[in-house]
Amino acid sequence: xxxxxxxxxxxxxxxxxxxxxxxxxxxxxxxxxxxxxxxxxxxxxxxxxxxxxxxxxxxxxxxxxxxxxxxxxxxxxxxxxxxxxxxxxxxxxxxxxxxxxxxxxxxxxxxxxxxxxxxxxxxxxxxxxxxxxxxxxxxxxxxxxxxxxxxxxxxxxxxxxxxxxxxxxxxxxxxxxxxxxxxxxxxxxxxxxxxxxxxxxxxxxxxxxxxxxxxxxxxxxxxxxxxxxxxxxxxxxxxxxxxxxxxxxxxxxxxxxxxxxxxxxxxxxxxxxxxxxxxxxxxxxxxxxx
Amino acid sequence: xxxxxxxxxxxxxxxxxxxxxxxxxxxxxxxxxxxxxxxxxxxxxxxxxxxxxxxxxxxxxxxxxxxxxxxxxxxxxxxxxxxxxxxxxxxxxxxxxxxxxxxxxxxxxxxxxxxxxxxxxxxxxxxxxxxxxxxxxxxxxxxxxxxxxxxxxxxxxxxxxxxxxxxxxxxxxxxxxxxxxxxxxxxxxxxxxxxxxxxxxxxxxxxxxxxxxxxxxxxxxxxxxxxxxxxxxxxxxxxxxxxxxxxxxxxxxxxxxxxxxxxxxxxxxxxxxxxxxxxxxxxxxxxxxx
DNA sequence: CGTCGACTGAAAATTTCTTTTCATGACAGT
DNA sequence: ACTGTCATGAAAAGAAATTTTCAGTCGACG
Numbered sequence: 299x300x301x302x303x304x305x306x307x308x309x310x311x312x313x314x315x316x317x318x319x320x321x322x323x324x325x326x327x328x329x330x331x332x333x334x335x336x337x338x339x340x341x342x343x344x345x346x347x348x349x350x351x352x353x354x355x356x357x358x359x360x361x362x363x364x365x366x367x368x369x370x371x372x373x374x375x376x377x378x379x380x381x382x383x384x385x386x387x388x389x390x391x392x393x394x395x396x397x398x399x400x401x402x403x404x405x406x407x408x409x410x411x412x413x414x415x416x417x418x419x420x421x422x423x424x425x426x427x428x429x430x431x432x433x434x435x436x437x438x439x440x441x442x443x444x445x446x447x448x449x450x451x452x453x454x455x456x457x458x459x460x461x462x463x464x465x466x467x468x469x470x471x472x473x474x475x476x477x478x479x480x481x482x483x484x485x486x487x488x489x490x491x492x493x494x495x496x497x498x499x500x501x502x503x504x505x506x507x508x509x510x511x512x513x514x515x516x517x518x519x520x521x522x523x524x525x526x527x528x529x530x531x532x533x534x535x536x537x538x539x540x541x542x543x544x545x546x547x548x549x550x551x552x553x554x555x556x557x558x559x560x561x562x563x564x565x566x567x568x569x570x571x572x573x574x575x576x577x578x579x580x581x582x583x584x585x586x587x588x
Numbered sequence: 589x590x591x592x593x594x595x596x597x598x599x600x601x602x603x604x605x606x607x608x609x610x611x612x613x614x615x616x617x618x619x620x621x622x623x624x625x626x627x628x629x630x631x632x633x634x635x636x637x638x639x640x641x642x643x644x645x646x647x648x649x650x651x652x653x654x655x656x657x658x659x660x661x662x663x664x665x666x667x668x669x670x671x672x673x674x675x676x677x678x679x680x681x682x683x684x685x686x687x688x689x690x691x692x693x694x695x696x697x698x699x700x701x702x703x704x705x706x707x708x709x710x711x712x713x714x715x716x717x718x719x720x721x722x723x724x725x726x727x728x729x730x731x732x733x734x735x736x737x738x739x740x741x742x743x744x745x746x747x748x749x750x751x752x753x754x755x756x757x758x759x760x761x762x763x764x765x766x767x768x769x770x771x772x773x774x775x776x777x778x779x780x781x782x783x784x785x786x787x788x789x790x791x792x793x794x795x796x797x798x799x800x801x802x803x804x805x806x807x808x809x810x811x812x813x814x815x816x817x818x819x820x821x822x823x824x825x826x827x828x829x830x831x832x833x834x835x836x837x838x839x840x841x842x843x844x845x846x847x848x849x850x851x852x853x854x855x856x857x858x859x860x861x862x863x864x865x866x867x868x869x870x871x872x873x874x875x876x877x878x
Numbered sequence: 879c880g881t882c883g884a885c886t887g888a889a890a891a892t893t894t895c896t897t898t899t900c901a902t903g904a905c906a907g908t
Numbered sequence: 909a910c911t912g913t914c915a916t917g918a919a920a921a922g923a924a925a926t927t928t929t930c931a932g933t934c935g936a937c938g
Contacts, residue, residue, distance in 0.1 A: 318885060334668040337627065339925060350887040355927060366926065367894090377667060378624040399711055400851070404844040405702065412695065414620060418601070421689055445745060452738035456832060519616065521604070540847035541861075542746060550836050554694045557830035561690070571831075608915055629895060640917040645897060656896065657924090 306372050307332055309361050320349045321357040336373045340366045403539045411535035411547045418519075418533060419551075427514055427530050428558035430486055434461050434566075437485040439477060439511070441467035441502065446490035449516070449545055449552060453488065456556045459574060460567050471498040478502070483510025491515060491522035492536055492543055503527040516548055596662050597622055599651050610639045611647045626663045630656045693829045701825035701837045708809075708823060709841075717804055717820050718848035720776055724751050724856075727775040729767060729801070731757035731792065736780035739806070739835055739842060743778065746846045750857050761788040768792070773800025781805060781812035782826055782833055793817040806838055 310325050317325055327347035328336050336343060344351045358369040431438065438457060442450030447469045454466040467477050481487070487506045491499045495517075503513050503524040515528040518536045525531040532551055538544035560567050600615050607615055617637035618626050626633060634641045648659040721728065728747060732740030737759045744756040757767050771777070777796045781789045785807075793803050793814040805818040808826045815821040822841055828834035850857050 320886065331668070334664070337664045337667065340927095341925065351926070352887065352928080353885090356886095374624070374627045377627065378621070400848050401706060401709070401711060401714060401844050404840065404847065405706060408702070408840060409699075410620075412698070416691060416695060417622065418597070418619065419691070421691060424691060445742075448738040448742035448745065451741065452735075452835070455735060455738065538843065538847070540843070541850060541857075542843070542846060544843055545742070546836055546840050546843060549839050550694065550698060553828065553830065553832070553834055553836060554691050556832060557694070557828070558690050560831055567831075610916065630897095631895065641896070642898080642917065643915090646915095 305376055306336070306361075306369070307376075313361055316360070317357065320353045321360070323347055324349050324353060324357055333373050333376050336370065337377070400539070404544075407538050408544060408546050411537060411544060412550065414535045415533075415547050415551070423530055423532070424551075424555070424558070427532075428555055428562065430512065430514070430530075431457070431488075431555065431559045432461075432562045434463070434563070435484065436512075437463040437465065437480075437482060439465045439467055439481065439485065439487045439506075440490075441474075441487065441499075442469065442490035443492075443494075443496045443499070444469070445543075446492055446516070446545065446548075449548055450488070450490050452549065453552045453556070457559070459571065460556070460560050461563070461570075471496075471502070474498070474502050475505070478505045478509055481506055481509040481511045485509075485511045487511050487513050489513060489515045489522070489524055489528070490517075490548070491524050492518045492534075492545075492548075495522045495524070499524040500527070516551070518543065595666055596626070596651075596659070597666075603651055606650070607647065610643045611650070613637055614639050614643060614647055623663050623666050626660065627667070690829070694834075697828050698834060698836050701827060701834060702840065704825045705823075705837050705841070713820055713822075714841075714845070714848070717822075718845055718852065720802065720804070720820075721747070721845065721849045722751075722852045724753070724853070725774065726802075727753040727755065727770075727772060729755045729757055729771065729775065729777045729796075730780075731764075731777065731789075732759065732780035733782070733784075733786045733789070734759070735833075736782055736806070736835065736838075739838055740778070740780050742839065743842045743846070747849070749861060750846070750850050751853070751860075761786075761792070764788070764792050765795070768795045768799060771796055771799040771801045775799075775801045777801050777803050779803060779805045779812070779814050779818070780807075780838070781814050782808045782824075782835075782838075783810060785812045785814070789814040790817070806841070808833065 307329065310329060314322065314325060324343075324347040328343065335346065338346075340351050340354050344354050347354075355366055358366055361369070363369040363372065430436065438461075440450040440454040440457075442448070451466060454464060458464045465477065465480075467474060485506075487503065489499055489503060500523050503515075504527060506513060507527055513524070513528040513530075515522055515525045515531040517525050517531060517533060519533050521531070521533060525533075532548075534548045534551060536543035536545070536547070597619060600619060604612065604615065614633075614637040618633065625636065628636075630641050630644050634644050637644075645656060648656055651659070653659040653662065720726065728751075730740040730744040730747075732738070741756060744754060747754045755767065755770075757764060775796075777793065779789055779793060790813050793805075794817060796803060797817055803814070803818040803820075805812055805815045805821040807815050807821060807823060809823050811821070811823060815823075822838075824838045824841060826833040826835070826837070
């Protein structure tokens, strides 16, 4: 008996000829709004089709399924296939790498993380944060932990080009008070804090709040304790087939934010970038003769 | 009690704070591959999440549903809404974001980059580099440019935990000669250099080669001039719908390498990580009384 | 008109799912 | 160390769902 690889819909169609009146009626009902109509219990779909539950059992067995649960399991798989996204379909580029190669396992995990993060992520939050970061009246402060420090630096480097008043906090927490001292109400503190959350982040966030700063946190799905103090928090999936967590998706969000901010203030940014180009050029000229 | 008009996913998120450990575990399981994961019976999803069925009941009631069947009915409605909408059918994870939202455009681009990079990438190269970096007799030197400095730092931070003899070169090129002075034959210089290639990288690579160092370059598809001097080069796709290039896929390769190296020397690495834990603990103890 | 065979659903039997109850263990505060 | 609170799952109880049994109905055909 082989039901595999054919959709339930196909199977129903190919059996339409041998179905009895009540069974046809049921089949119609199932194909109408397929496959969602088959999601409920046997009782429900029998009622919807106006037939008895034994009819349902008889039909699905006639179709080659072991019983109603078996039938429904197949349907669930199809729903899953329908819903799950293009990201999952990475078969093509996997050709060069044998299935168990670490690159593939990593790619699988990253795709999953990305999909999951995007599903969970509220675009309104994203847009709000982008707007906040675009506001040049607000100073920006970036801080990261031992691992996430590099992400904070990456974000900072770009924002520094795009707009003025951006500061990267040293990863050494003993110098943080001095930064907090300079914060004004409305300034924004962007915190990167993923698991093995750093205790000091909470203190920093608390101090910054007292100065009237807004807080944006990049954390993982479990949530840094600092996220509780944040106006906005990005919960990013960080799981990887590794002893380490993955920062890939976090970097993805950061890059998207960079683009969003840059885009919303393009005219000003363009001027800044031109000026920057000039400065680089000058530096190069200084050096070359030497 | 009003659950209407909010998705089950929303409801779960808004309750994440008040969920207990087992419930969070369950919530994770449900949100993972949402909403398909919630299609089965209470027994099934409890098993998938690794919790007991009473936990499921308690959680859905905490979320405001009358019981599991009520919860599942809502989920079914959402699946129906998702599937019967042809746009959503195409792109489930984009559901939260209108088609032109920057997050989506970015995700598309990144996926393309990743696929293309993996297609081009020779796994033999990857494995060779991983083996090279795993060799503890070789010193490692990391260097990046203005933008890629953060990637170099990220790579360095991890490798520093995994193995000894790792060095991060300052991004200030004037101090590079001192580092080169310390390089021995067989040492490895890992260079990050993507477009707007930095002139000094070639000089650095040349000098390092003279000292007998091997060179590994992370660059873009067009290739840094330093790549010509390299034993191995990773050509990563960096295109993004942005004025900036994307480092996401580069970070992906870096993370995969970290795992590969860690994996090949796990016994030793484990010891190092334990020791490191101890050191962190001590630091914490030093601080606490203060 | 009668008989046969097949279809159908009511109802019983069975299985599975859902909910409740309760004992255990972890943990915070005293 | 003690105590109370809470989270958790094992197990029992209760509720549905699923399957089976079986009798009634209908149409085909002699």
